[in-house]
Amino acid sequence: MERSGRGLSEKSLRALAGARSFERGLSYLDAVSGVEVGDARVTASVHGTERYEVELDLSGAESVTGECDCPYGLEGNFCKHLVALGLTLLTQQETLPERRKAAQNRAQGLDAWLSGLSREDLLALVRGEITEDGPLRRRLELRAASARGDLAGVRARIRELLDIGPFTEYGYVAYADARAYSDQAGQAISAITALTASGRAADAIALAREAMRLLADAVESVDDSDGRLGRLGAGLADAHLEACRAARPDSDELARWLVAHVLGDIDDLTGVDPLDYEDVLGERGMAVLRELALGAWRANRTGWAEKYLVERLAKAGGDVDAVVAMHAADLAPSGHTHLVVAGELDTAGRCEEALSWAERGIQDVRDLAAVDTALVDYLCDRYTRADRGREAVVLRRDHFGARRTLFAYQQLRAAARAADCWQTERVEALALLRADAERPRERRQAGSVLVDVLLDDGDTDAAWRAATDTGADERQWLALADRARADRPADALGIYLRLAEPLTRQTGNTVYEQLVSLLLSMRDCHRRLGTQDECTAYVAALRTAHRRRRNLMRLMDDHGL
Structure with a gap:
């Protein structure tokens, strides 16, 4: 109920x-x-x-x-x-x-x-409580210092709140004490917001920045598995933003601080977002922010943080050309950067320029085997939507010629079928794989791909011949036997027997499942050949030889073997 x-x-x-x-x-x-x-x-x-x-x-x-x-x-x-x-x-x-x-x-x-209560009695009550309750006394001391504008007192108290000393053992705050430390440190946020509320927002800005640095130093020595200090860092960032909105500090100075902070070691803890300060910075401050970020990136073009900051600011300002220029200065040899640029231009509605950048990416790649396949996919999709299917086929053909993989073959097949030229392309692709398979050093790998593509095409007879001529792995032989079992049971049976033989010398439930699966396939072959007695004899001999393997026997019983 x-x-x-x-x-x-x-x-x-x-x-x-x-x-x-x-x-x-x-x-x-x-x-x-x-x-x-x-x-x-x-x-x-x-x-x-x-x-x-x-x-x-x-x-x-x-x-x-x-x-x-x-x-x-x-x-x-x-x-x-x-x-x-x-x-x-x-x-x-x-x-x-x-x-x-x-x-x-x-x-x-x-x-x-x-x-x-009278004023005197109420004061006596509070004084008595704070004498007995240390945490309450410290909270009230902090509020009193904030209320009377005692910046030195508030700063000293915030430093005490963020000091890990009382919670450490051997210089480290263990997990069991991390919660108590974070509860205490959280009072610093209240003190900073109280300063802002009392009309001392400029002081709150300075203290918020100092508290961020102190917390960043502390986090290195605290087991913050629960992420409490990360939440405190975000709270300090919010307090700083609130104080900036109230105090309206110099926009140039704020822009410099934001860039230094975001590119420094503290940002991972606080998550300060410069774009949140747009209303505080104004047009001039945002311009300075972009210029400083751009200068930092030029000084360190390989820096991820610098690049990300410039890109974000450029996008927020709608400056697609700046985003393109930034990426163009550091083009990846795989063509991936060209694809990123194409995506930015597409988003801005500049589709022809996007296509041009993607095509340039293919041209700039020295080895198509190393190209970002997403770039190939992008171009082929654009060609197909523009009724340029033949160009998509050419690109897929070149990519397959460089890669020689089953997936590249499947992509070529899809493009060629859409352009109604698959038969011609298939002949050329298979000839390329056969030629590779005839080279001794490439025989094993090329032969394997040749068998895979023929199986994928559903051409079992050709796949069987290729496996016989160029070789195949066990996975492929098993697939061939499964495909040929109905029409060529004797050939399939030979493969099943060969694959089963090494499994009889191994143990483990996975091995037993594979072996029983092969036995069931062998039984089907014998049924088709009319030689069930041979199957019965083989299974009986297997049972006799391995009767101590209880899991195997149980599995065989479950399948009537």
């Missing part, structure tokens, strides 16, 4: 969490402790790998939401710990209304009591 209560039910929990997290949550019911019921929210602790704090919001009439500080929950998922709390509440649903009412009464009573 479905149990429910104010939007909370087993069905809703399963829907929110998914089947797997719901089932895993069932095993955490005994790990839930410290349940506190408020008017609409319920909090608790759930002991998993470590202790996690969970909160369910029951204010919605039809839906439930929740938060958990476990790694999975921090990604926005409804985790097993939330499921465990929800299921725990369902077992206590009869008492929930009364507990909500009691929580509301307590909150109202506390508010009324505090409101009735």
